[in-house]
Amino acid sequence: MHIETSSEGSEEPPSFSIFKSFKEFRSAGRGFWSDIADSDWNNWHWQLKHRITSVEQLQRLMPTLTPEEYAGATLANHKLALAITPYFFNLIDPADENCPIRWQVIPRVEETHTAAWEMTDPCGEDSHSPVPGLVHRYPDRVLFLVTDRCAAYCRYCTRSRLVSNASGYDFHPHFDQQIEYIRKTPTVRDVLLSGGDPLLFSDEKLDHLLSRLREIPHVEFLRIGTRIPIFLPQRITPQLCAMLRKYHPLFVSIHSNHPRELTTEARDALGRLADAGIPLGNQSVLLRNVNDDVVVMKAHVQKLLMCRVKPYYVYQCDLISGSAHLRTSVKKGLEIMEQLRGHTTGYAVPQYVIDAPGGGGKVPVNPDYVLSRNHERAVIRNYGGKVFEYPEAADGTPLLAKPLEIEEPELV
Numbered sequence: 001m002h003i004e005t006s007s008e009g010s011e012e013p014p015s016f017s018i019f020k021s022f023k024e025f026r027s028a029g030r031g032f033w034s035d036i037a038d039s040d041w042n043n044w045h046w047q048l049k050h051r052i053t054s055v056e057q058l059q060r061l062m063p064t065l066t067p068e069e070y071a072g073a074t075l076a077n078h079k080l081a082l083a084i085t086p087y088f089f090n091l092i093d094p095a096d097e098n099c100p101i102r103w104q105v106i107p108r109v110e111e112t113h114t115a116a117w118e119m120t121d122p123c124g125e126d127s128h129s130p131v132p133g134l135v136h137r138y139p140d141r142v143l144f145l146v147t148d149r150c151a152a153y154c155r156y157c158t159r160s161r162l163v164s165n166a167s168g169y170d171f172h173p174h175f176d177q178q179i180e181y182i183r184k185t186p187t188v189r190d191v192l193l194s195g196g197d198p199l200l201f202s203d204e205k206l207d208h209l210l211s212r213l214r215e216i217p218h219v220e221f222l223r224i225g226t227r228i229p230i231f232l233p234q235r236i237t238p239q240l241c242a243m244l245r246k247y248h249p250l251f252v253s254i255h256s257n258h259p260r261e262l263t264t265e266a267r268d269a270l271g272r273l274a275d276a277g278i279p280l281g282n283q284s285v286l287l288r289n290v291n292d293d294v295v296v297m298k299a300h301v302q303k304l305l306m307c308r309v310k311p312y313y314v315y316q317c318d319l320i321s322g323s324a325h326l327r328t329s330v331k332k333g334l335e336i337m338e339q340l341r342g343h344t345t346g347y348a349v350p351q352y353v354i355d356a357p358g359g360g361g362k363v364p365v366n367p368d369y370v371l372s373r374n375h376e377r378a379v380i381r382n383y384g385g386k387v388f389e390y391p392e393a394a395d396g397t398p399l400l401a402k403p404l405e406i407e408e409p410e411l412v
């Protein structure tokens with residue numbers, strides 16, 4: 001789908017008004033919690049304590065639960081727990097069965113159906129784990145899992161085998177062993193803290209962990225992967241930001257999937273992180289009924305830039321057990337990327353990747369812009385479909401004369 005701009009004398013197409021509406025920043029509001037004091041509502045501990053965690057609570061707050069959702073919420077605590085912060089719950093449209101927020105956090109019975117090719121550990125993390133809680137797949141960086149807890153649980157989570165501990169994985173990181181492994185492995189220059197969500201730790205606990213990692217001379221770069229600014233923006237306090245800024249270079253990767261998640265509260269929380277000098281990137285997962293649509297995705301990436309967040313990756317949904325109802329096709333992902341690249345600011349265009357099933361790592365997936373290539377030229381097309389030739393020599397030296405004739409192109 002292509003977003004048209006209105007022209008003189010013509011009305012805006014409906015997709016454009018939807019697009020503009022997605023880009024507006026709105027507060028999540030108070031919803032059912034209108035009588036709660038501001039000091040409680042804005043307190044991240046209060047939000048965590050009052051999460052919706054049972055089917056009974058969910059049905060009381062949302063009598064419009066479908067039979068699929070009711071059954072899913074009843075079974076959730078045997079697979080991946082149900083938890084939604086009051087703040088994030090307010091983003092759900094109870095009147096819309098296809099609400100994109102609803103599909104991300106309300107369990108559905110389809111989660112109990114496992115297709116033959118689905119896996120509990122689709123990225124092969126456990127097989128690349130030299131010590132508990134540490135994944136070392138790429139040469140110069142490690143994934144440091146700190147906790148199995150999140151503020152809310154995403155129904156497509158690639159780590160649902162361990163987060164929330166509903167299926168009995170019994171995750172126990174060993175920080176001493178994890179840090180010792182990094183200390184003894186000088187090729188590791190980049191440490192990504194993830195989980196679970198590291199920003200659920202107290203400031204003191206996180207401060208201590210970051211300071212231990214910063215003491216290792218060959219660790220150049222620290223990253224935190226978190227969905228807290230989206231699920232629980234109240235957690236991004238000035239005190240947390242002041243603590244984090246001691247550990248630069250420190251990057252934060254957030255996880256947002258839909259422009260409606262970018263509320264005024266989320267924007268302000270991200271602004272506090274950015275003001276602390278923390279570069280921000282976003283990782284989205286391409287999800288059916290949530291963001292597998294170019295109008296949604298374009299509004300989302302543009303809105304992320306307005307929140308000072310660079311759209312970093314769009315992931316094809318991993319083959320996690322029970323996720324078929326949320327997965328969309330690679331063809332759809334490529335169509336969306338085709339409508340972003342060149343059609344909007346380059347900074348707004350994320351890299352589309354597939355995490356190779358079984359543990360092959362991230363593989364970039366792009367529309368084909370190189371139509372053919374031989375020793376004399378590359379034939380390329382631009383975002384609008386126009387075809388161009390770029391002359392080159394096999395050894396990389398630019399040709400001085402225009403090639404005479406295109407040989408039978410060698411397909412890339």
Ligand code: SF4
Pocket residue numbers: 149150152153154156157158159160163195196197226227255
């Ligand atoms: S916040 Fe991240 S780790 Fe937690 S459930 Fe969602 S995707 Fe999984």
